[in-house]
Each structure stands twice: as structure tokens, then as C-alpha cells.
Amino acid sequence: MQWIGKCVAKFEECGYVTKEQSPWLCYALERRIFTLFVAIPFVIIGALVSPFETAISFLGSFCFLRDSANGFHAHTVWGCFAVSIIFEFLFLCVFLQLLSLSVAIIALILAVISILGLAPYNDPNIHLSAEEIIACKKSTRIRLAVLLLLIASMFITGNTKIAEGITLGVLMSAFSLIIANLNIKTGGYKNEQAKRKKNQENS
Helix, strand or coil: CHHHHHHHHHHHHCCCCCCCCHHHHHHHHHHHHHHHHHHHHHHHHHHHHCCHHHHHHHHHHHHHHHHHHCCCCCCCHHHHHHHHHHHHHHHHHHHHHHCCHHHHHHHHHHHHHHHHHHCCCCCCCCCCCHHHHHHHHHHHHHHHHHHHHHHHHHHHCCCHHHHHHHHHHHHHHHHHHHHHHHHHHCCHHHHHHHHHHHHHHHC
């Protein structure tokens, strides 16, 4: 979204944001606009491949947790959209069919360990400060606890479809964090930066 970068650059010129704040503002705007952009097709596709309650609770819990935990980002908006759709199909079409009670418990334990150990993902494009990392980590833990309580309460009250959706949302958030950390360790981020720099030079 080059127009967002131009708007943020204009804000910087006018003194509304500092040079250090510009990457964070650009990232925040891109993420929120992208969330709105994909929400409708996500819900429609999710409702076609799974129960509506499961699709809504899956998308809601994932966005709720990702807001503070962060995770994997493709280097283009369309790439991010395509990856998100693939992940949605993977979790709602495949993992949902395998989600027995025992599998869900084991998967949640592994997901919680991953989220507590990896969140928040400090995207190199925004460079979170030490204070921001601490704040995001605290927020992630609180949100994770809320979601785990919701899973338990929904299961106890018989709302298993919602419980399954929230469970899948937590699992996808953990999966996104793992992919993001693998990407930066294997040099994927450097390749992404080179592509972005080349696109900026050509624009």
C-alpha cells in the first residue's frame, strides 16, 4: 500500500509524527486497513467451509490475539491476503476435522507454550522498543488467558462450535508466530527487505 507510505511521509513532513514513529504508524494503518479488507471475504469463506459460529469465533479470536502478539507478514498486501486464505482453509477445513478433545488439549498446550515464548514478534519494520515489547507481552498474556477461559466456558455450556473456533484462532496465532520467527532466522526477512527497496526505487 504505497499510498499509506506517502500519507505517513506527509505527516512526518508536517511534524505530526517523528521519523522514528513513521514505520510504526505505517504498519498500524496497513494492518487495520488490511483487517477490514479481508474480514468480509474471510467470514463468507469461513461460513462456507465450517459452521458460522466457528468461523466468526475463529476470526475474532485470531484478530484479538494477533493485535498484541503479532506474527507472520507477507511482503505484499495480496500475498498476505493469499496466505491468510490458505491458512483459513487449512485450519477450518483440515484441522477442524481432527479437533477431538484430546487433540485440542494437546494442541492448546503447545500453542500456549509457543505464544508465551515467542510473542510479541518484533517485526523488523517497526522496531518495538523494550517498553513496547513488555507492554505487548503483558497484553498478549491477558488476552490469551481470556481466550482460554472462553474456550473452557463455551465447552462446559455446550457451545462446542464456538469453543472449536476460539481454539483454532489461538492455534493459528501460534502458527503465525512460529512462521514469522522461522522466516527471520532463515533470512527471509532480508530477501523481503531487498524486494521492498527495489519496489520503492522503481516507483
